[in-house]
Amino acid sequence: MNVLRRSLVLLVLAAGCPLAAVDRPSDPTLLRTLQAAEAGDLPAHLTLGYAYAHGERVEQNLEEAIRWYRAAALRGDAEASFNLGMIYMFRTVTLDFLTLEALYKDGVKVNEPLAQYKVGYAGQYLGRYDALELLKKAADQGQHDAQLELAMVYIEGKLGQRPDPVAAAEYLKKAAPHRAEARFRLARAHLNGEGVLKSPKLAAEGFRAAAEQGHRRAQQEYGFMLSNGTGVPANEREAERWWRLADEPGPEGPFRTVEECFSRRHAVPPLDIVQAHAWFNVASSKNYKPLRMGMTAGMVMGAVEERMTDEEKQKAEEAAATLAEQVQ
Numbered sequence: 311m312n313v314l315r316r317s318l319v320l321l322v323l324a325a326g327c328p329l330a331a332v333d334r335p336s337d338p339t340l341l342r343t344l345q346a347a348e349a350g351d352l353p354a355h356l357t358l359g360y361a362y363a364h365g366e367r368v369e370q371n372l373e374e375a376i377r378w379y380r381a382a383a384l385r386g387d388a389e390a391s392f393n394l395g396m397i398y399m400f401r402t403v404t405l406d407f408l409t410l411e412a413l414y415k416d417g418v419k420v421n422e423p424l425a426q427y428k429v430g431y432a433g434q435y436l437g438r439y440d441a442l443e444l445l446k447k448a449a450d451q452g453q454h455d456a457q458l459e460l461a462m463v464y465i466e467g468k469l470g471q472r473p474d475p476v477a478a479a480e481y482l483k484k485a486a487p488h489r490a491e492a493r494f495r496l497a498r499a500h501l502n503g504e505g506v507l508k509s510p511k512l513a514a515e516g517f518r519a520a521a522e523q524g525h526r527r528a529q530q531e532y533g534f535m536l537s538n539g540t541g542v543p544a545n546e547r548e549a550e551r552w553w554r555l556a557d558e559p560g561p562e563g564p565f566r567t568v569e570e571c572f573s574r575r576h577a578v579p580p581l582d583i584v585q586a587h588a589w590f591n592v593a594s595s596k597n598y599k600p601l602r603m604g605m606t607a608g609m610v611m612g613a614v615e616e617r618m619t620d621e622e623k624q625k626a627e628e629a630a631a632t633l634a635e636q637v638q
Contacts, residue, residue: 332374337367339416347378355382356390360409363397364564366428367413372397372581383589386638388598391589392607398586399614400571401578404600405564407432418444423453431459434469442469449481457485458492465495475505486516493520494528501541510541521552529556568605572613580617587614587626592633 335341340361347354355378361368362375376397382390396403410432417425426448433441442463448456463469464478479499485492497516500509514535520528529552535541536549565571580586593607600607615623 332371335368339413340367343413347381352382352385352387355379355385356387356393357409357412359390359393360403360406361413363393363403364405366410372401375403383592384636384638386596388593388596388607389600391596391637392593392598392600392610395586395588395590395593395607395610395614396568396571398582398589399580400565401581402565402571404568404571405566407435411436411438421447421451423448423451423456426451427453427456427459430456442471449484454485454488454492457481458489458495461485461492461495475499477505479505490520490523490525490528493517493523494525494531497528497531510535512541514541521555524560526556526560529553568600568610583614583618584622584626584629587611587618587623588629588633590614591626591630592637595634 335344340358343354343357343361347358359375359379359382360366362371362378364370376394379390379394379397383394393403411429414422414425414428414432418429426444429438430441430444430448432438433444445456445460445463449460458481461478461481463471464474464481467473479496482492482496482499486496493516496506497513497520498504499506500516501513502508506512514532517528517532517535521532533549533552533556536545536552538544562574565574590607590611594611596607598607599605605613618626
């Protein structure tokens with residue numbers, strides 16, 4: 311989206327005007343959610359906002375996420391107000407495992423691998439007894455994210471499993487051709503001899519393969535191996551090149567907490583810091599505190615304030631006052 315169109319979109323959203331219609335989702339679960347939202351169902355508004363914010367079962371579209379969250383916020387929903395602040399500040403919302411589960415649970419019934427992975431992944435954090443089983447079913451059907459997640463289960467000893475480097479390595483081998491993180495983890499296993507033969511040469515090859523896919527930690531590790539001559543001929547100039555690449559901005563997230571958003575390595579410019587502060591202000595006025603968080607909406611608002619000019623603070627205060635009059 312070019313700068314002019316983005317500015318126009320933000321003005322339209324801030325004024326509460328409707329946006330041009332977008333294609334209706336083709337996914338049956340999301341289509342039913344849309345129909346419920348159009349009938350006035352408030353939880354459906356929140357689910358649609360989340361789906362569009364994260365690109366779950368639909369192409370990511372922050373304009374649509376804002377539209378649905380705003381509709382819920384104007385009906386007095388504090389969570390929607392807070393998530394609007396998140397989008398305007400960080401261009402994302404934090405992971406919501408209950409909503410993630412709701413979006414994919416129907417797919418589990420028809421043995422859909424992506425759905426099994428998503429519900430299994432969410433189930434880890436929701437304490438679901440069948441999380442491990444679902445991840446295994448997805449992995450057995452070739453779902454590469456599930457294979458990587460199972461490797462992490464056995465590396466870290468999650469979901470009631472003891473750490474098992476051998477099992478972890480088997481899942482990493484399956485996922486490695488398709489996921490840079492799996493390549494990186496398998497390379498580290500070869501470097502340390504954990505579940506596989508110790509081999510600095512294979513470790514260097516794996517780090518390089520992941521590094522070429524843009525994996526920042528792999529770029530850093532491969533630089534160290536080049537610098538030390540471990541598994542590859544020493545080459546200080548090439549090591550420095552990979553370290554420079556590792557320092558460049560790269561993709562981050564998804565984020566589980568607001569604290570992670572604030573501590574992201576490379577800050578993304580806010581979509582609209584005035585609107586972010588205003589919506590956090592509205593959420594704070596309702597004493598909103600997100601689940602699994604140590605920060606209240608008021609604390610988040612204060613952290614945002616530290617990044618604002620006096621003029622922006624004044625505009626945000628005026629915007630919040632206007633919004634408060636509109637909220638039911």
